[in-house]
Amino acid sequence: MDKPLAISMGEPAGVGPDIALQLYARRAELNLPPFCLFGHGAFLAERAARLGLDIAFAPVGPDGAMAAFDSALPIAPIDGIVPDQPGQTTPLSGHVVIEAISAAVAATLRGSCRALVTAPIHKGALYQAGFKHPGHTEFLAELCAQGGKPKLPVMMLAHGGLRAVPVTIHVPIRDVPGLLSKQLIVDTVRVVAHDLKQRFGIANPQIAVAGLNPHAGEGGNIGREDLEIVGPAVAQLQFEGYGVTGPLPADTLFYPLHWAQYDAVVAMYHDQALIPIKTVAFEEAVNVTLGLPIVRTSPDHGTAFDLAGTGRASPKSFLAAIVMADAMTANL
Numbered sequence: 632m633d634k635p636l637a638i639s640m641g642e643p644a645g646v647g648p649d650i651a652l653q654l655y656a657r658r659a660e661l662n663l664p665p666f667c668l669f670g671h672g673a674f675l676a677e678r679a680a681r682l683g684l685d686i687a688f689a690p691v692g693p694d695g696a697m698a699a700f701d702s703a704l705p706i707a708p709i710d711g712i713v714p715d716q717p718g719q720t721t722p723l724s725g726h727v728v729i730e731a732i733s734a735a736v737a738a739t740l741r742g743s744c745r746a747l748v749t750a751p752i753h754k755g756a757l758y759q760a761g762f763k764h765p766g767h768t769e770f771l772a773e774l775c776a777q778g779g780k781p782k783l784p785v786m787m788l789a790h791g792g793l794r795a796v797p798v799t800i801h802v803p804i805r806d807v808p809g810l811l812s813k814q815l816i817v818d819t820v821r822v823v824a825h826d827l828k829q830r831f832g833i834a835n836p837q838i839a840v841a842g843l844n845p846h847a848g849e850g851g852n853i854g855r856e857d858l859e860i861v862g863p864a865v866a867q868l869q870f871e872g873y874g875v876t877g878p879l880p881a882d883t884l885f886y887p888l889h890w891a892q893y894d895a896v897v898a899m900y901h902d903q904a905l906i907p908i909k910t911v912a913f914e915e916a917v918n919v920t921l922g923l924p925i926v927r928t929s930p931d932h933g934t935a936f937d938l939a940g941t942g943r944a945s946p947k948s949f950l951a952a953i954v955m956a957d958a959m960t961a962n963l
């Protein structure tokens with residue numbers, strides 16, 4: 632464990648920078664693993680001052696981070712314009728936000744950092760700045776492709792043994808049925824099973840697959856997708872030897888006694904997977920991207936503009952993301 636974690640600073644109008652700075656200020660008490668913060672140095676210093684944090688900064692990049700971490704917050708500086716305006720986005724800072732992610736990924740891919748933890752971005756603000764990807768998950772897949780074919784990135788929200796995966800991610804709900812295919816579900820479950828083994832040490836993962844329609848289509852009477860797409864995908868996966876069950880009605884799948892039988896629940900769309908876990912564990916759940924050559928985690932919350940610059944945002948999910956990334960790469 633002689634490399635730092637990489638943290639990208641996220642949306643400057645949001646709470647991501649606040650929490651990263653606050654956690655650094657508590658590094659000894661929390662026994663944090665060393666990290667390097669990729670972001671805009673002057674902005675981070677201003678935000679720290681706004682929050683009343685007495686922090687020294689060291690613009691040393693990841694290679695100098697291990698030596699600096701105890702005495703100063705290691706920064707990988709990203710140049711650009713980043714006004715310190717809590718709650719107020721501007722396309723001006725989009726370049727730095729995107730570059731911070733790209734540089735942190737590059738450092739992790741080349742082995743200068745062990746894993747990536749991303750602070751929340753504001754998708755709407757980045758779209759205005761020309762960002763072409765729906766979110767981190769899809770952007771990371773492209774950055775990690777390194778000239779090859781992008782891998783299928785899989786989003787998983789995790790809290791303890793509760794893990795929820797949406798097959799379709801940041802897409803309009805009206806497009807979901809058309810985007811679902813037997814192949815996409817099979818590929819997603821394969822990635823989940825692989826990473827649960829490799830990254831989470833679960834020898835024989837048991838995976839529940841939710842149906843798309845109410846009551847998993849009630850035998851084809853409430854929508855045909857569960858009969859014609861989800862069911863055949865599950866059958867193929869079972870034939871291949873995966874521990875997979877489904878399609879199961881989504882409304883009862885997240886009843887604790889039900890999900891506890893499984894290592895992960897694969898759901899058909901974003902909110903089907905994320906509402907249950909954010910409802911029971913919003914402060915502690917972690918967003919982890921599977922299917923990449925690097926480990927990437929993130930807090931489950933967003934930019935929380937109403938709390939930015941106040942110091943009142945809960946650091947728990949961000950801390951959980953750091954702890955998870957550290958645990959997943961402790962041997963690197």
Ligand SMILES: NC(=O)c1ccc[n+]([C@@H]2O[C@H](COP(=O)([O-])OP(=O)(O)OC[C@H]3O[C@@H](n4cnc5c(N)ncnc54)[C@H](O)[C@@H]3O)[C@@H](O)[C@H]2O)c1
Nearest residue numbers: 750751752753754755929930931932933934935937944945
């Ligand atoms: N990892 C990420 O990059 C990520 C994750 C989720 C949402 N987002 C983005 O964030 C933006 C805002 O999304 P949103 O408003 O739906 O969700 P949000 O999580 O920012 O806020 C939802 C509610 O939760 C509260 N909240 C959020 N984080 C909190 C914290 N740490 N402590 C206490 N309360 C907290 C907020 O004050 C707000 O009331 C969107 O652009 C969304 O796409 C990014």
Ligand SMILES: N[C@H](C(=O)O)[C@H](O)COP(=O)(O)O
Nearest residue numbers: 766767768769918929931932
């Ligand atoms: N869907 C995620 C959530 O609600 O937690 C969030 O939008 C972040 O997604 P990315 O990690 O792809 O940015």
